[in-house]
Amino acid sequence: MRLYRERNGTWYADIWYGAHRKRKSLRTKSKQLANKRLFELAEEADWKDGRQVAKIPPDEFLDEYRSYCDRTRTPKTARANGCRLGILSTWLSEKGVQRLSDIDRIVVKDLQNYLWARGLNNATVNRYVSLLKSSLTWAVETGLLVQSPIIGIRQLPEARGEKRRVFTLPEMSALYLACQDVQYRAFIELLSLTGARMDELRLLEWRNVSLERREITLEKTKSHLARTIPLNDRGVVIISAFNHNPKRYVFGDSFPAWNPNVCGQRFTRMARRLGIEGSLHDFRSTFASRLLDKGVSPKTVQYLLGDKTARMVLEVYAQVVPDSARRAVEFL
Numbered sequence: 001m002r003l004y005r006e007r008n009g010t011w012y013a014d015i016w017y018g019a020h021r022k023r024k025s026l027r028t029k030s031k032q033l034a035n036k037r038l039f040e041l042a043e044e045a046d047w048k049d050g051r052q053v054a055k056i057p058p059d060e061f062l063d064e065y066r067s068y069c070d071r072t073r074t075p076k077t078a079r080a081n082g083c084r085l086g087i088l089s090t091w092l093s094e095k096g097v098q099r100l101s102d103i104d105r106i107v108v109k110d111l112q113n114y115l116w117a118r119g120l121n122n123a124t125v126n127r128y129v130s131l132l133k134s135s136l137t138w139a140v141e142t143g144l145l146v147q148s149p150i151i152g153i154r155q156l157p158e159a160r161g162e163k164r165r166v167f168t169l170p171e172m173s174a175l176y177l178a179c180q181d182v183q184y185r186a187f188i189e190l191l192s193l194t195g196a197r198m199d200e201l202r203l204l205e206w207r208n209v210s211l212e213r214r215e216i217t218l219e220k221t222k223s224h225l226a227r228t229i230p231l232n233d234r235g236v237v238i239i240s241a242f243n244h245n246p247k248r249y250v251f252g253d254s255f256p257a258w259n260p261n262v263c264g265q266r267f268t269r270m271a272r273r274l275g276i277e278g279s280l281h282d283f284r285s286t287f288a289s290r291l292l293d294k295g296v297s298p299k300t301v302q303y304l305l306g307d308k309t310a311r312m313v314l315e316v317y318a319q320v321v322p323d324s325a326r327r328a329v330e331f332l
Contacts, residue, residue, distance in 0.1 A: 056100045058092040065135045122156040164285035186238045193235045195287035204250045
């Protein structure tokens, strides 16, 4: 069904019976009343594959949507969606929601309270609600629902996250010296020299390395857009040290050397032993902040980081490098 309004202000609905469409006047100029009458018509007309779609159990529907996500999403996104859909399905069953059409704004509010009680913040709660909204939108697209019953629900306000910290030169030197694995030390040093994300550098292949042109090309990026990053003298030396054994990955043979979770946790444990707070991702903010401190334009830093806008560079990654404020007032 499709809801639309004519020039005279009266709302109409297109109702499909098999391959035939019937235009029906809802006899009202109020959109709220039109939506209500549209749902009443849906109870009478909406059947699919022998099931009355308004009475499809939510757990059965969410299983179908999970299969759809497995086919159309990246493996990482599909796994995350699968976990959240499992929690949503269990909660809806425990709450006693028996039909897909029973999910409304009150149910969403109860869901938010349930997730808050579990200690989740607004950003995580918004992800669950967004997933539920997208699943109901898919139900409309596939003909399982006439209209999403929770359309128009706004996201909760999210607290602006703290900016990433910047490693000082002594901290970076201490981290390099504390790392006993030569390959892993080269990995974290290249992160600080390229500003690449952990997975972008972890999946770097030798065919995308050009020591003659002194550059690397990152193909498997977050934005799915390849970008080329030049290397300085130190970066060339680091990569040249591993260019003696033909293999697929720079940091690994036929497969990347580390699991992404293990790679990040390994660094966090090492940093905490040294009394340093931070993660591998903080090398990006260190890279960006030091370039901006040297006078490099935000647009250039945006390209090197692979961010969408230069504004994101300034708001998220750029920070005042230690001692730069003191040097700045000395110009007066």
